[in-house]
Amino acid sequence: MIWWTIPEEQLLETAEKWKGVCWVGSRAPLEGNELRALKATGANALSQTPFGWQNGVNNPEIRWEVNAERQWWGETAKGIQATHDSSQVLGIMNMLKPHLWVRGSWPGEIEMLDEGDWELWFENYRGFILDYAKLAESLKIPMLCIGTELEKTSQREEDWRKVIAQIRKVYSGKLVYAANFTEFDKIKFWDELDYIGIQAYFPLADKHNPGLEELKAGWEKQMPKIEKVVRKYKKPVIFTEIGYCNTVDAAIEPWVWPNERMEVEFSEAAQARCYEAFFESAWPKSWLAGxxxxxxxPNRHDREPDFTPQGKEAEAVMTKYFSIE
Structure with a gap:
């Protein structure tokens, strides 16, 4: 195989990049200035995340209510619409990115134990994602993420192709699937989508407080695998999520939740270097669409540690690169 000898300039080129954040739906209606603070960073995109709930990784039942008043306001249909409309006025593109919340685990462990349960799970998942596809179409939200980190389901190629075909019947915008960084190169249905989506929590270092050059070297190790998939499917890539905690171990296992880092030393500098390494390594790639x-x-809080760059050195790094025309 000689795929790695193709020059960089021959890789897929994208238009203006999406400079986005994963927006947290608020408990109460927005007051008006929250999105302007985001716009001030140079951001031109955000994702909104309503939830469906699954009681266990082997349980095919999924619960969701698009219009449920019991949810946080920002995750209801009304909140999604208000956030979309307010951000659109500021030139901020929206992606609707529904997630499954799995009791006691995470979506990557969802796996049915027999074929009957698989059929039922996909029937339920189609109902869930089609409801949100219809909402996205009615609100004219231009991008829909059809699934997130469903690693043990995505190997069922034909089932997912059926899901995508049904989504296309009710939704006219762009489609992406958010594959875990351990999953994206195994998916075979990228040809049906508009983007290759990656949850880009790649490990970049094996020690605390790595330097910038070490972090950039960590990124270089990831590029060949990403670029091989780009060449095969000729689709641009979106990092549907990427993030780092403000702790000294941020680059070792970036996906680890903050509540598992409570005993780890805080470090805004380590988080900021992780942002800098991304912008110096992956961001300039011609295949990266956003x-x-x-x-x-919507409003900064003081819970620490946390992934958000708000009010930290990482926000300054993000703003620096997002503000470059």
């Missing part, structure tokens, strides 16, 4: 940083709150 990025969504996890995560951004």
């Amino acid at each position: 990025v969504f940083f996890w995560k951004w709150y």
Whole structure:
């Protein structure tokens, strides 16, 4: 195989990049200035995340209510519409990115134990994602993420192709699937979508407080695998999520939740270097159509540690690169 000898300039080129964040739906209606603070960073995109709930990784039942008043306001249909409309006025593109919340685990562990349960799970998942596809179409939201980190389901290629075909019947915007960084190169249905989506929590270092050059070297190790998929499917890539905690171990296992880092030393500098390494390594690639940083709150809070760059050195790094024309 000689795919790696193709010059960089021959890789897929994208138009203006999406400079995005993963927006956290608020408990109460927005007051008006929250999105202007995001716009001030140079951001031109955000993702909105309503939830469906699954009681266990082997349970095919999924619960969701698009219009449920019991949810946080920002995750309801009304909140999604208001956030979309308000951000659109500021030139901020929206992606609707429904997630499954799995009791006691995460979506990557969802796996049915027999064929009957698989059929039922996909029937339920189609109902869930089609409801949100219809909502996205009615609100004219231009991009829909059809699934996130469903790693043990995505190997069922034909089932997912059926899901995509049904989504296309009710939704006319762009489609992406958010594949875990351990999953994206195994998916075979990228040809049916508009983007290759990657949850880009790649490990970049094996020690605390790595330097910028070490972090950039960590990125260089990831590029060949990404570019091989780009060449095969000739689709641009979106990093549907990427993020780092403000802790000294941020680059080792970036996906680890903050509540598992409570005993780890805080470090805004380590988080900021992770952002800098991304912008110096992956961001300039011609195949990268956009990025969504996890995560951004309508109002800054003081819970620490956390993934958000708000009010930290990482926000300055993000603003520096997002503001470059």
